[in-house]
Amino acid sequence: MADTGWPGCAKSLKGVILDLCGVLYDSGEGDGVAITGSIEAVKKLKASDLQLRFCTNETQATRDKFVAKLQRLGFDICVSEVFPPAPAAIAVLKERRLRPHLLVHDGLLPEFDSVDKTNPNCVIIGDAAEHFSYQNLNEAFRVLIGLEKPVLFSLGQGRYYKETDGLKLDVGVYMKALEYACDLKAEVIGKPSTTFFQSVLNDMGLQPHEALMIGDDLLNDVGGAQHCGMKGVQVRTGKYRPSDEMHPTVTADGTVDNLAQAVDMILNQRGQ
Amino acid sequence: MAGRRALKAVLIDLSGTLHIEDTAVPGAQDALNRLRQASVAVKFVTNTTKESKQNLLERLQHLNFNLHEKEIFTSLSAARSLLEQKQLRPLLLVEDSALEDFNGIDTLEPNSVVVGLAPDHFNYQTLNRAFRLILDGAPLIAIHKARYYKQKDGLALGPGPFVTGLEYATDCKATVVGKPEKSFFTQALTDVGCSPSEAVMIGDDARDDVGGAQNAGMLGILVKTGKYREGDENKINPPPHLTCDSFPDAVEHILQNLL
Numbered sequence: 001m002a003d004t005g006w007p008g009c010a011k012s013l014k015g016v017i018l019d020l021c022g023v024l025y026d027s028g029e030g031d032g033v034a035i036t037g038s039i040e041a042v043k044k045l046k047a048s049d050l051q052l053r054f055c056t057n058e059t060q061a062t063r064d065k066f067v068a069k070l071q072r073l074g075f076d077i078c079v080s081e082v083f084p085p086a087p088a089a090i091a092v093l094k095e096r097r098l099r100p101h102l103l104v105h106d107g108l109l110p111e112f113d114s115v116d117k118t119n120p121n122c123v124i125i126g127d128a129a130e131h132f133s134y135q136n137l138n139e140a141f142r143v144l145i146g147l148e149k150p151v152l153f154s155l156g157q158g159r160y161y162k163e164t165d166g167l168k169l170d171v172g173v174y175m176k177a178l179e180y181a182c183d184l185k186a187e188v189i190g191k192p193s194t195t196f197f198q199s200v201l202n203d204m205g206l207q208p209h210e211a212l213m214i215g216d217d218l219l220n221d222v223g224g225a226q227h228c229g230m231k232g233v234q235v236r237t238g239k240y241r242p243s244d245e246m247h248p249t250v251t252a253d254g255t256v257d258n259l260a261q262a263v264d265m266i267l268n269q270r271g272q
Numbered sequence: 273m274a275g276r277r278a279l280k281a282v283l284i285d286l287s288g289t290l291h292i293e294d295t296a297v298p299g300a301q302d303a304l305n306r307l308r309q310a311s312v313a314v315k316f317v318t319n320t321t322k323e324s325k326q327n328l329l330e331r332l333q334h335l336n337f338n339l340h341e342k343e344i345f346t347s348l349s350a351a352r353s354l355l356e357q358k359q360l361r362p363l364l365l366v367e368d369s370a371l372e373d374f375n376g377i378d379t380l381e382p383n384s385v386v387v388g389l390a391p392d393h394f395n396y397q398t399l400n401r402a403f404r405l406i407l408d409g410a411p412l413i414a415i416h417k418a419r420y421y422k423q424k425d426g427l428a429l430g431p432g433p434f435v436t437g438l439e440y441a442t443d444c445k446a447t448v449v450g451k452p453e454k455s456f457f458t459q460a461l462t463d464v465g466c467s468p469s470e471a472v473m474i475g476d477d478a479r480d481d482v483g484g485a486q487n488a489g490m491l492g493i494l495v496k497t498g499k500y501r502e503g504d505e506n507k508i509n510p511p512p513h514l515t516c517d518s519f520p521d522a523v524e525h526i527l528q529n530l531l
Binding site for chain 2: 129130131132133134137138141142145159160166167168169170172173174176177178179180181182183
């Protein structure tokens with residue numbers, strides 16, 4: 001009989017999806033720092049017979065830029081393996097013929113170079129960090145409140161994340177602020193949206209039950225993956241807080257100290 | 273009014289109702305004087321968190337309104353009494369101009385967060401600091417949760433969106449002390465000594481002024497000045513007792529129908 005619990009489920013896995021920030025590395029000044037054992041753990045996964053993808057709500061830089069950063073930190077990772085929200089957002093804009101007002105990090109702007117931004121009829125917010133000033137939020141607010149049918153896209157809906165100098169508010173907080181101000185509901189592009197996870201599964205050609213998500217965010221990584229039909233494992237690194245293990249609605253299939261431990265447990269189960 | 277007792281108090285919002293920034297609503301000063309000649313108590317209740325009572329008083333007197341400091345009841349007054357009652361040391365996200373209403377309150381090593389309308393403090397660093405305090409257990413006190421307010425050059429975000437964001441980040445609920453909280457309206461009537469059913473509120477914010485007052489048992493009159501936008505009167509249930517063009521019309525209605 002198939003073992004459906006963690007870590008027994010690892011025997012029948014065909015693919016693993018990893019979150020980046022808080023699992024591979026902690027962001028902060030410069031490139032941030034790799035989390036102990038993670039570089040080696042990614043290597044081991046790549047050497048195994050499992051497919052590997054990276055699914056991130058990273059929106060402070062273009063995909064090329066932050067993949068290059070991860071490579072500098074020592075990770076074996078390439079652009080085509082990484083799924084961030086911005087390219088998915090651009091596809092939605094094209095499909096619905098929308099012109100965005102952008103409240104995103106300067107580092108992300110080049111992703112939108114080819115997008116028509118004149119006379120905006122929607123707003124996209126990403127993790128703009130220090131660009132989340134009163135003035136910039138107000139500008140986004142005024143665009144929305146001036147539209148007959150305001151449309152707000154949020155690249156992720158995270159509450160906070162950890163940088164080397166402490167916890168920082170994430171885009172979800174500002175999404176909620178604008179939702180409240182304009183009395184609307186944002187459309188989330190990125191984790192935990194099922195569409196977003198599904199696009200990664202499609203790329204691997206796998207069914208949800210054949211894949212496992214490992215992340216540090218209980219709601220967006222673990223809860224989102226589980227909602228989509230995957231298993232979700234939480235690491236005790238990054239933004240993890242002990243209270244996550246007593247969450248009223250989301251229970252991880254497994255909780256491990258870090259990525260290295262998760263990968264060793266998976267490969268052990270598979271006799272590799 | 274059938275089923276209601278005679279009117280004893282009129283609560284009046286300031287910004288957007290009596291004035292918009294440095295301009296009085298036309299006819300508002302005379303209307304206030306006419307109201308004062310009737311036998312009702314008048315109180316000025318405001319969620320204006322940028323300014324201390326003294327600032328508000330000076331601004332309104334400068335616009336030729338006839339009022340006294342003791343007639344003003346603000347959400348800052350309500351916040352201060354909550355801090356004192358719970359002996360909390362706040363991180364104050366309020367404009368410098370409002371700080372005088374917190375004179376004497378200990379703010380060293382804060383163990384609570386007070387959010388008012390503070391464009392200068394609503395930046396990434398300060399909000400992160402507030403967030404970390406709340407995550408460590410500091411209570412979040414919101415002076416009010418207004419969505420937005422009107423400036424000369426257009427609408428601008430109020431404290432509500434930032435409070436909502438912090439609530440979401442920390443999975444906690446703010447204690448709101450200003451309008452539209454029931455406690456705010458009843459506290460404002462304390463020194464008048466009348467019950468909510470003997471009072472009427474006039475304001476430009478359908479939810480916070482009119483909805484809040486009606487929820488506390490008062491009548492609510494919505495004026496179409498300030499932040500009013502077409503259709504606002506349909507956003508609350510029950511609807512406003514009356515919706516009218518501006519403050520002088522509201523006073524006329526009170527003098528003719530409610531006394």
